[in-house]
Amino acid sequence: MTLNRVICEKRTYSRAFASHQHDYGQFLFPLQGSMEIQTEKQHLHLKTDHCFYLPPGCLHTFRSIDRNEFLVLDMPMRYVSYRANGLYLQMDQQWEAIRFLLLEEAHHSNGSTVALNDLTRYVSQKLQHSLHPSIEYIHNHYHQHMKVSELAKLEHYHPIYFSSWFKQMTGKSPKAYISAVRLDAAKRLLRDTDFSIAHISQEVDFNHPSSFTKWFVRTERDISTNVPQKLHLG
Template structure:
């Protein structure tokens, strides 16, 4: 039976021209730089993909790309049926797990004749992993919620234009960046009030507030009671 392009898993090494090219495809695509870098532009993103990262392009994502240097990329094409629903482009740090995935894909690419059962299973695992991966800007928020964070900082981590970042963030999380950060701060403030004997003033600083009055006003607005009263209700 003939299987058209886009309906089967393909994993192979590819090189890209120094001339700009533009297209979109019906399948999802994961790119691992092996040598050199790749300029990729989408409607909302503009990035330089280098060997420290991999990048996932969802189906029907129109993009422009080129490489201005000698290059080699490991590319995994995955049919829609393999992908999480409403999958979005993702810029992924090539940590230990993703490096191991790249190694396994490279081994399959060497052996591949058509689309093997092992490659299909690996593609399904990759798709599941993509669904579980944390976006760099969201991970940054969780690690730095008690610091001043700007939209420009977060957008840069995702290689998004700042004007598009907030709408993308809301699509992913269901919340605005400001609300998301506030919710994390509230969760941490309540945890510290429950689990420590630290003063409310100290907790306010730990949660990123410059003064106790501003922390108290914020807490009352969200919880309806002051931090001190909240702590007393736990006893």
């Protein structure tokens, strides 16, 4: 059955495994307890410090083995932006504020008002601009050594699936994406600071300036023939 209106309500889930998919997006905000959720490529344990968005047509298996309560936002297709996979998000202050507003609407309006529709549009827009945890981690920790297996854990993906999923999302392999982020950081530091090459190399996870120099020139040459003048090769 096609969902024609936004539904926002509290729900509880049983200990027995259930599986289904639906033709609308669904956002899960844990209020109490936790839930095991498994999709084709993801397996996660959703607790109150995170929320989770399920896109339309995503077959998922789920259960809760403890006392639980969830705020569930069912989003008709007209509110949904395309995402091939679920989006696992930390409950930061913005999402906590959204959850509070949704709770108020669900409590006072039986889950269907103009305000709720406006909130759902806002949620949809925010989802479009939300970075996946692994991508956000790369941007925040490019100066540290990273393993693909560790990035896969952030998305609750098996490493075998993660690399192909990541390339689908970004157009690059994880290794190439990390390299591109580090290159941008190195170029910014070369242009805007007086840091030494040795210091900059450490900022982008190179132990030796010579290794950094070779990597920088090789990577930059693939994109442009212009090498920042601060990088002396003589």
